[in-house]
Every structure is written in C-alpha cells, then in structure tokens.
Amino acid sequence: MKIQKLTIENRAKVYALLQCAFPRSNYEAELVRKLHANGRPLHEWVCLHSNKVIAYIAFSNAYHGRDICGLHLAPMAVTPEFQKQGVGTELLRFALRQEAIKGQPLFVLGEPNYYRKFGFEPCSQPICPFDINNAHFLSMGNIVATSFVVGYEPEFVPVIAPAAPHGKKHRHGKHS
Template identity: 35%
Template sequence: MKPGEEDAVERLLLAAFETDAEAWLVRKLRKANAIAGETVLPMGDDIIGYFALSKMVKPKGWLALAPVAIDPEFHRQGFGKRMLGMLTEWAKITSTPVVVLGNPVFYERCEFDRSAAAKLSGPYPIEFTMLVGVDGTPEEELIYPAAFNGV
C-alpha cells in the first residue's frame, strides 16, 4: 500500500462489509501504530483488494490478519485466494506466524490451518481461528491489539 491510498481502502472496506466495523478497526489500528503492513490489489485506478497485518500483543512476533476485503464486483474470481496465497507463502518461508479468525472454508483453501490453532486460547472462538507460518500445534494465549476490543 502506498501513502495516499487510505481513502480508497476505506471506500473498499465500506463497500465490502455490511457495517463500518472493519473500516473502524483499520483506523484504530493505524492510530495505535499496531499495523505491521497493509497490502492492496490495484486494478486500473481502483483498489479491488486489501488486507492488513497487525502486530499481536502476545505471542510476540506473531501477526493477525484482519480485515481482508475484495470489492463485491470481483467476488468469486480468485482474487482473494491469490492475495492470501502470497501471504501464506511468505509466512511459511519466513516462519512468521499469522493468525486469522474467519470462515474456515475460505481460509483453509488459502492454506491457513485450523488444526495448527487447536491449542491456542484467546478472546475469540478457536473453532474459527486458523494459523499459518508455524510447525506443529503451539500452545499460546492470543492477545490482540487493543483496537480489536469491541469488534
């Protein structure tokens, strides 16, 4: 993501989700300097895809993937899977743990692993928590950045 693309990302998040919760989350994460990186998928002059990686409070060095958005006009065309495929490959190569909470059907197709997250504990349902970038099944407590509170 380049400086100046924040407004386009906000428009995408508002179009992609039923509420403004994800746009609110990104604003709070940016304000708290909790974002490790933001990736966009441009198409022409538009941004049609986006994801953010946030620094987990605990375990140190882990990242949280949220939100992930694809412009509704481009759903079911493989853009989300391709974007997350690059992320999961990077996480594996660098051994960087990335945790995501969401629809297992989608995220497991993108190589996130629910069984790797089976021994994690945290504020969100573990049955919807998946992990990539680790070997085995770590036993860790997940503490997300404060911006996630109330989401």
C-alpha cells in the same frame, strides 16, 4: 491487476473498500483507520485495477503477553463487484510469499473451509478471545503447546455482530 504495498495516498480508498465490502458494519473500516491513526505496525497490501483499490489485506502483531508471537491476518476484503473471481485468493497467496509474512506463525479468525486452501489449520492453542471454542480460529506455522489467550492490538475490540446472511462472516479476517 497489480498488487502493491498500501500507500498513505490509498488509505482513504481502503476505508471505502472496507465499508463497501462489509456494508452492515463500520467495524472493519474503523479498525483499520484506528490502527493507522495510532501508528500500529501493519503489513498491508492492496490489489489495484484501473487505479481502483479492489482488494485489501492486513497483518498485525499477535501477542503472548507483551511478546510478539506471530501475526494476525485481519481484515481481508474484496470489493463486491470483484468477489468470487480469484482476486482475494491471488492477494492472499501473494502476501503469504512476502518476507515479512513467510516463516511467521500466522493466525486468522475466519471461514475454515476458505483458509484451509492456503495451509491454515484449526488451532486449539493459543485461545482466541473473539471465538468460542476456537471454532473459526486457524493458524499456519503455529508451534504453541501452552495454553494462553492470544493478544491483539488494542484497536481490536469485541463487537456484537449483526445478523449475517447464511454463509457471510463479518469479523476479523473472516472471508465474505
């Protein structure tokens, strides 16, 4: 298994991975495709096994108004045949050690029990526009004390999620 920055050559493999990892949704694959097409700044890594992309993680800018106030972790995905084998854990731990990521305030909309293992904590400020009461919004290195709605790149748009099986999450970096 090898972790490396995403290359242009591997983008199509990432879109296919996202479609496979989130089979009931085109949202994640289309989101990343649009972020790439629109030239949004992203920090992205893939995990390769036998030259196949088996996991992906991305961080995009978080905004307070027009100012960057940190990074959003979203999406993160592992191909189904490699889930529950520690691949996502290894990829996230790798990403959190990278210069572009460490020391930055980080935000994730995801499963609290999963992301707490990495140091993310429940976050009451800023307010996540995609999560009622910030119930699944977590942060790391966040020192925000004022109330504001955190901004995302415009490609992140609210969607109505299809009914998911118990325990499965399907939006903005939620672990599946």
